[in-house]
Amino acid sequence: QVQLVQSGAEVEKPGSSVKVSCKASGGTFSSYTINWVRQAPGQGLEWMGRIIPIFGTANYAQKFQGRVTITADESTSTAYMELSSLRSEDTAVYYCARAFCGGDCSVYWYFDLWGRGTLVTVSS
Amino acid sequence: EIVLTQSPGTLSLSPGERATLSCRASQSVSSSYLAWYQQKPGQAPRLLIYGASSRAAGIPDRFSGSGSGTDFTLTISRLEPEDFAVYYCQQYSSSPLTFGGGTKVEIK
Numbered sequence: 001q002v003q004l005v006q007s008g009a010e011v012e013k014p015g016s017s018v019k020v021s022c023k024a025s026g027g028t029f030s031s032y033t034i035n036w037v038r039q040a041p042g043q044g045l046e047w048m049g050r051i052i053p054i055f056g057t058a059n060y061a062q063k064f065q066g067r068v069t070i071t072a073d074e075s076t077s078t079a080y081m082e083l084s085s086l087r088s089e090d091t092a093v094y095y096c097a098r099a100f101c102g103g104d105c106s107v108y109w110y111f112d113l114w115g116r117g118t119l120v121t122v123s124s
Numbered sequence: 125e126i127v128l129t130q131s132p133g134t135l136s137l138s139p140g141e142r143a144t145l146s147c148r149a150s151q152s153v154s155s156s157y158l159a160w161y162q163q164k165p166g167q168a169p170r171l172l173i174y175g176a177s178s179r180a181a182g183i184p185d186r187f188s189g190s191g192s193g194t195d196f197t198l199t200i201s202r203l204e205p206e207d208f209a210v211y212y213c214q215q216y217s218s219s220p221l222t223f224g225g226g227t228k229v230e231i232k
Contacts, residue, residue, distance in 0.1 A: 097168075
């Protein structure tokens with residue numbers, strides 16, 4: 001059974017960067033996109049962007065453009081999300097989530113599998 | 125950007141009762157690309173419904189989704205103790221993908 005296994009909690013200082021990983025355990029990224037969604041404490045869900053691993057192409061929400069970089073290593077079935085210029089408002093749980101990508105990966109799809117989340121705390 | 129507004133914010137019900145959750149979009153969600161997720165404290169969201177009305181694998185049939193265009197509904201026919209949670213709708217018809225603010229279903 002495929003699981004998305006995320007890296008552990010991080011504590012970062014304002015202005016620094018954080019890189020969170022997401023590994024597909026028991027499976028591969030074939031036919032899927034990997035999305036990143038964050039949730040600030042007590043708040044709702046916010047989509048940050050996605051990557052199509054077989055193409056290596058990423059799409060980002062305008063809000064995070066220029067500050068977020070999503071990459072993937074197909075050989076290890078691992079995706080990464082790096083967020084730079086961190087501020088206190090970036091304190092959140094960051095989730096990776098899988099979406100099926102059939103014949104047309106330009107289409108967005110629902111998220112059928114989620115990682116357990118990585119808490120990133122930004123504090124001086 | 126498609127803004128999703130969920131109502132009510134909180135729904136207080138007893139086990140066995142019917143729950144009706146609403147999700148309204150600021151513009152039409154094409155092809156009914158709307159999903160519903162359930163989230164319990166300390167857990168990741170779980171997919172319940174996709175395509176506005178299709179149940180995800182392993183989801184009990186007491187969960188049903190309906191709607192099209194700008195108005196969508198999630199119905200839980202008879203609440204079980206494990207159904208008390210927060211529910212989010214999500215549109216995936218256009219970027220940026222967006223979520224509603226959530227409806228908390230709590231025990232009355």
